[in-house]
Amino acid sequence: MMFFRQTMQTAVVCLAGLLLMVPLAANETSEPNARLSISAGKVHRLAIQVNSAEPVALNLALNNATNVEEYYKNRGEKVEIEVVVFGAGLHMLREDTSPVKDRIKTIAETKPSxxxxxxxxxxxxxxxxxxxxxxxxxQAKLVKSGVVRLMELQEQGWSYIRP
Structure with a gap:
C-alpha cells in the first residue's frame, strides 16, 4: 500500500508539472505572432543625421538607410527614412562635391521610402x-534648418541615429 501511495504522489507531481508547462510553451510559440500583430500596420520611422563630409561616414549613413529599408521590406512592414544633412554633411548632396551622388540617385529611384x-x-x-x-x-529637398528638422522628427516619435 505504501508503494502505491508513493507512486501516485509521484504521478500527481509529474502531471502537475506538465500542466504548468503547457501555458509556458503556448506563450513561447505565440510570442512571434504577438510581435507581428503589434507592428502590423505600424510605420517605422528613422531619421539619420549626417554632418560629416567624410566618404566613409556618408557611405555608412547610406548603408544604414538601405539596410533598415530592406529589413522592414522583407518583413512586409512599412518604413520611412529621412537622411538629414547639415554642416559639412551637405557635401553629400552637393552636385559639385558629392562622392556618393550616383548612389543617392540609385537609392532614390529604387527605394522611395x-x-x-x-x-x-x-x-x-x-x-x-x-x-x-x-x-x-x-533628390535633395531643402529644409530651413537640418537641426530643427531632426528635432521635429524626434518630437514626432521618429527613431534617430547618427552613424
Missing part, C-alpha cells in the same frame, strides 16, 4: 563662403 533633406542654412553659409551658387542633387 528613403528621402534626403538638406539644410538651407548650411547651403546659404557655403554660398557666402565660396561666393558661388551651391547646387544640390535633384
Amino acid at each position: 528613403i528621402s534626403f533633406q538638406a539644410c538651407s542654412n548650411t547651403q546659404e553659409n557655403m554660398h557666402k563662403a565660396e561666393n558661388k551658387e551651391i547646387r544640390l542633387v535633384s
Whole structure:
C-alpha cells in the first residue's frame, strides 16, 4: 500500500508539472505572432543625421538607410527614412562635391521610402563662403534648418541615429 501511495504522489507531481508547462510553451510559440500583430500596420520611422563630409561616414549613413529599408521590406512592414544633412554633411548632396551622388540617385529611384533633406542654412553659409551658387542633387529637398528638422522628427516619435 505504501508503494502505491508513493507512486501516485509521484504521478500527481509529474502531471502537475506538465500542466504548468503547457501555458509556458503556448506563450513561447505565440510570442512571434504577438510581435507581428503589434507592428502590423505600424510605420517605422528613422531619421539619420549626417554632418560629416567624410566618404566613409556618408557611405555608412547610406548603408544604414538601405539596410533598415530592406529589413522592414522583407518583413512586409512599412518604413520611412529621412537622411538629414547639415554642416559639412551637405557635401553629400552637393552636385559639385558629392562622392556618393550616383548612389543617392540609385537609392532614390529604387527605394522611395528613403528621402534626403538638406539644410538651407548650411547651403546659404557655403554660398557666402565660396561666393558661388551651391547646387544640390535633384533628390535633395531643402529644409530651413537640418537641426530643427531632426528635432521635429524626434518630437514626432521618429527613431534617430547618427552613424
